[in-house]
Amino acid sequence: MNNEVVLRRMTAGDIPGAVEIEQKCFSMPWSEKAFADSLALDYSVFFVASIDEKIVGYVGLYIAYDEGDITNVAVLPEYRRKGIATSLLEKIVIDAKEKNLVAINLEVRKSNKSAIALYEKNGFVDLGHRKNFYEKPTEDAVIMKRQLESR
Numbered sequence: 003m004n005n006e007v008v009l010r011r012m013t014a015g016d017i018p019g020a021v022e023i024e025q026k027c028f029s030m031p032w033s034e035k036a037f038a039d040s041l042a043l044d045y046s047v048f049f050v051a052s053i054d055e056k057i058v059g060y061v062g063l064y065i066a067y068d069e070g071d072i073t074n075v076a077v078l079p080e081y082r083r084k085g086i087a088t089s090l091l092e093k094i095v096i097d098a099k100e101k102n103l104v105a106i107n108l109e110v111r112k113s114n115k116s117a118i119a120l121y122e123k124n125g126f127v128d129l130g131h132r133k134n135f136y137e138k139p140t141e142d143a144v145i146m147k148r149q150l151e152s153r
């Protein structure tokens with residue numbers, strides 16, 4: 003037990019932990035199959051944060067041409083406000099730059115002030131809103147983007 007946060011690529015063995023995070027964080031959680039199918043794509047990148055072998059957070063990215071789209075970032079409630087989501091975003095940005103991507107995009111619920119604050123602190127800017135983008139409950143999305151400075 004050293005409480006060190008380890009960031010590494012998600013593997014099939016991490017899927018149950020990732021589903022547990024989904025169920026604790028979202029009204030429409032991804033299933034084990036959704037993770038397995040996404041991990042198998044050659045244009046997806048997933049990282050997990052683990053503490054003492056327990057998966058406490060994850061981030062996912064889909065690559066389309068020279069830009070990335072964040073699928074989600076989530077951290078178990080009891081591990082929040084410790085910089086874990088920030089570390090996951092930094093990790094995915096480093097990986098995206100290594101892949102020569104020029105920008106990262108994402109959508110976030112308009113009411114999700116904590117996530118919007120996280121993204122703004124990590125260099126994402128608000129590009130506008132998409133009406134009724136989300137279900138359960140129906141809500142607008144804020145579209146955000148971070149340009150990646152060339153290496």
Ligand code: COA
Nearest residue numbers: 027075076077082083084085086087088110116117119120
């Ligand atoms: N209220 C206000 N600001 C918040 C916040 C909150 N509840 N949580 C994070 N932030 C902002 C702060 O500026 C924070 O910096 P600070 O702690 O120095 O003030 C900064 O984001 C970095 O926070 P960090 O500790 O890296 O984030 P985290 O590990 O707690 O994870 C989320 C943040 C959003 C991923 C986490 O709350 C979560 O999993 N939420 C549920 C899932 C979700 O909504 N994901 C986003 C979907 S688009």
